[in-house]
Amino acid sequence: MPASSTTRPFSTKKEFYAQFKKKSIAHELWLRFLKNKTAVVGLVIFCIIVTVALTAPWIADYNTVVIKINIAERLHPPSMQHWFGTDELGRDIMARIVYGARVSLLIGISAIFVSLMVGLVLGGTAGYYGGKIDGAIMRAMDVFLCLPDVLLALAIIAAFGNTKLNLIIAIGLAFSPKFSRVVRSAVMSVRDNEYIEAARSIGARDNRIISRHVLPNCIGPIIVQVTLYVANAILTIAALSFIGLGLQPPTPEWGNMLASGRTFMRDFPHIVLAPGLAIFFTILSLNLLGDGLRDTLDPRLKH
Amino acid sequence: MDALQKTLEIKNLTVEYVVDKEVVHAVTGVNITIPAGKTFGLVGETGAGKTTTALSILNLVPVPTARIVSGEIFVEGQDVFKMSPRQLRAMRGNKVAMVFQDPMTSLNPIKTVGEQIAEGIKIHRGVSDKEALQRAMNMLEMVGIPGGRVSAYPHQFSGGMKQRVVIAIALACDPDILIADEPTTALDVTIQAQVLKLINELKKKSHMVMLMITHDLGIVAEVCDTVGIMYAGRIVECGTLADIFDNLRHPYTRGLFDSLPDIENRRAELKPIPGLIPDPMNLPPGCAFHPRCTYAKPECSRDLPQIRWLSDTHYVHCHLYNETVENMLI
Numbered sequence: 001m002p003a004s005s006t007t008r009p010f011s012t013k014k015e016f017y018a019q020f021k022k023k024s025i026a027h028e029l030w031l032r033f034l035k036n037k038t039a040v041v042g043l044v045i046f047c048i049i050v051t052v053a054l055t056a057p058w059i060a061d062y063n064t065v066v067i068k069i070n071i072a073e074r075l076h077p078p079s080m081q082h083w084f085g086t087d088e089l090g091r092d093i094m095a096r097i098v099y100g101a102r103v104s105l106l107i108g109i110s111a112i113f114v115s116l117m118v119g120l121v122l123g124g125t126a127g128y129y130g131g132k133i134d135g136a137i138m139r140a141m142d143v144f145l146c147l148p149d150v151l152l153a154l155a156i157i158a159a160f161g162n163t164k165l166n167l168i169i170a171i172g173l174a175f176s177p178k179f180s181r182v183v184r185s186a187v188m189s190v191r192d193n194e195y196i197e198a199a200r201s202i203g204a205r206d207n208r209i210i211s212r213h214v215l216p217n218c219i220g221p222i223i224v225q226v227t228l229y230v231a232n233a234i235l236t237i238a239a240l241s242f243i244g245l246g247l248q249p250p251t252p253e254w255g256n257m258l259a260s261g262r263t264f265m266r267d268f269p270h271i272v273l274a275p276g277l278a279i280f281f282t283i284l285s286l287n288l289l290g291d292g293l294r295d296t297l298d299p300r301l302k303h
Numbered sequence: 304m305d306a307l308q309k310t311l312e313i314k315n316l317t318v319e320y321v322v323d324k325e326v327v328h329a330v331t332g333v334n335i336t337i338p339a340g341k342t343f344g345l346v347g348e349t350g351a352g353k354t355t356t357a358l359s360i361l362n363l364v365p366v367p368t369a370r371i372v373s374g375e376i377f378v379e380g381q382d383v384f385k386m387s388p389r390q391l392r393a394m395r396g397n398k399v400a401m402v403f404q405d406p407m408t409s410l411n412p413i414k415t416v417g418e419q420i421a422e423g424i425k426i427h428r429g430v431s432d433k434e435a436l437q438r439a440m441n442m443l444e445m446v447g448i449p450g451g452r453v454s455a456y457p458h459q460f461s462g463g464m465k466q467r468v469v470i471a472i473a474l475a476c477d478p479d480i481l482i483a484d485e486p487t488t489a490l491d492v493t494i495q496a497q498v499l500k501l502i503n504e505l506k507k508k509s510h511m512v513m514l515m516i517t518h519d520l521g522i523v524a525e526v527c528d529t530v531g532i533m534y535a536g537r538i539v540e541c542g543t544l545a546d547i548f549d550n551l552r553h554p555y556t557r558g559l560f561d562s563l564p565d566i567e568n569r570r571a572e573l574k575p576i577p578g579l580i581p582d583p584m585n586l587p588p589g590c591a592f593h594p595r596c597t598y599a600k601p602e603c604s605r606d607l608p609q610i611r612w613l614s615d616t617h618y619v620h621c622h623l624y625n626e627t628v629e630n631m632l633i
Binding site for chain 1: 361363367391392393394395396397400401403404405408409410411412413414422423426427469472473475476
């Protein structure tokens with residue numbers, strides 16, 4: 001035997017043992033996610049948007065730049081001073097887009113949080129108990145599903161006024177039937193597992209079983225839907241603002257920026273292009289991310 | 304009450320499943336009495352109603368599909384079918400615990416084994432999380448797994464270790480009655496032996512009542528005091544280990560033993576029981592075993608056989624013994 005084959009290829013003992021260390025599930029999923037290039041692109045774009053939204057106060061001042069009317073500088077095309085140009089009231093569009101991202105993300109994510117909570121409770125109950133309880137809850141949800149999201153949100157806003165909180169509640173409730181369905185089907189696939197019966201056999205209460213055993217095992221499909229529906233909710237906010245029922249000017253919001261810029265669209269396309277692209281990239285990034293997560297978390301789609 | 308402590312009594316239990324308006328007779332008229340410190344082995348083929356019997360003890364049969372038609376189950380003198388949901392929860396895991404068949408599926412994949420053992424302790428003992436985890440660690444060591452592995456997940460364990468964890472969960476609250484539903488079926492023979500040894504040791508230590516469900520007569524010989532042979536929802540023969548192993552009387556019990564390979568006579572042909580276990584939706588009239596029975600007489604397909612006591616401990620459910628207590632299987 002040559003001497004070289006007996007020497008260890010690893011310089012330290014630690015290194016040698018490190019190769020046997022088992023990777024955690026989260027780490028393995030992360031590696032699988034990284035293989036999906038489009039999903040990574042989605043994640044990167046979304047992270048940029050979130051970072052921009054979070055650092056908005058350092059990018060532009062709200063009172064002096066974002067909402068202050070400056071007629072002298074109205075409708076400037078994009079330049080070094082105003083990257084995306086200025087709007088019909090002379091405000092810097094870049095600054096308004098950045099603050100608009102704050103609004104869209106805040107309302108979009110909070111609204112989905114609301115619908116997620118409603119969905120977890122209703123869908124979890126319906127899926128776990130099945131039978132008559134399931135029938136009652138899901139038929140009620142079916143009724144709500146018959147109405148378009150925007151219409152349902154619109155009705156709630158029309159009745160209670162268009163504050164941020166009302167928007168969150170309106171969109172949250174509008175999306176909760178969909179979440180209830182998703183949660184219900186996920187719960188139904190988990191509830192017949194033997195470990196659920198085992199939990200029952202040690203005397204756990206139903207609500208403990210649902211919250212500690214059933215729902216944590218449903219987290220995969222729920223995360224995917226959360227990502228996809230945040231995109232949907234942001235679109236709904238923009239749509240509501242566009243028809244004048246969302247946040248009112250001068251609050252910067254992508255939908256109302258589009259609406260107010262519409263009049264000048266023919267001569268100054270940059271004024272609608274910027275908010276349009278902002279909506280486009282946000283939705284695109286969330287959809288890519290959502291699809292990537294679905295591929296990662298659903299082993300049946302593994303290539 | 305003292306006399307009833309650590310006892311289990313099943314009286315005339317009948318459970319049906321209703322599937323698409325068709326009735327499945329899962330368990331019919333089962334009687335089991337287990338005195339303190341004893342182990343009862345329930346033996347039968349797949350679909351004989353063993354698991355349904357076990358789930359009935361915890362009142363966990365899947366209502367509304369399943370229906371308890373009649374019967375009483377006394378856990379230390381208290382009827383489980385008359386308990387309130389709160390009393391049931393207090394009983395499950397605390398007085399009566401169950402070891403499930405397949406350790407691969409009966410552990411929650413996303414919780415650490417420590418959390419899963421601690422859960423029952425937290426529910427029934429009301430101790431702090433920290434203390435519950437400490438006790439979980441002790442339980443793990445008791446079943447022969449290093450305590451340091453409390454924070455491991457089920458997928459990091461082998462099958463035998465998982466079954467030990469399942470046993471640790473069942474024993475976490477020091478139950479008086481342990482139901483073991485085929486605890487070794489999913490395991491390798493070497494691991495089976497380890498688990499059986501563990502069960503035997505624990506039984507000696509804590510004097511609990513045990514209902515051992517299995518289809519393996521070898522396991523019965525190893526751990527049980529009394530045996531019930533179940534066929535199509537009924538106990539067809541029941542007796543002590545000696546009654547069943549040395550003095551069996553029912554043709555079905557004979558069939559079960561004849562299906563075992565004989566190591567001393569390897570040339571001997573295996574004698575499987577002809578035919579299949581009947582469709583429980585459509586049981587044959589009379590004795591459910593008669594289409595497969597080589598001793599079948601005309602009355603077997605007509606009348607249900609009555610319980611015939613052959614001795615104080617041994618009864619059989621067969622027309623062969625209507626007039627005699629002599630062994631009719633020659």
